[in-house]
Amino acid sequence: MSPLPASPQYQQVLAVLCKHPDAWFTVNELTSKLIRVRKCARRPTVELYAAGYLLRWISDARKPGRAEYQYRLNPDAAQHAHALLDA
Known part of the structure; x- marks a missing residue:
């Protein structure tokens, strides 16, 4: 797990995924729950995956x-995700 800064884009994506920890979302589905601008969800989602x-x-x-x-x-990263949300 790579540490990430507490950016609003990461926090928005993680907020959705932490509310639904067992659900799978496409970038389009995440975007519809966020700002509705596809590029806003794609980059942070890919970076969160890479980390x-x-x-x-x-x-x-x-x-x-x-x-x-x-x-x-990632269930193994849930604690880190919640910490990033709280930052």
Whole structure:
């Protein structure tokens, strides 16, 4: 787990995911719960994943349309995520 600064973008994404720790969200779904600007959710979500705060899986590539990543809170990082929210 890589430490991250307490940025509003990270906190917004983590706030949604901490409220629903067992749910998986696409970037589009996260964005709809945030500011509604796709790039605002994409970068912090990818950075949180790279730092180990989130888990990621790809939707079924056999379905019609483009496969998408889905993200959820990493249970092993929940304590760190809550600390980042409180910062």
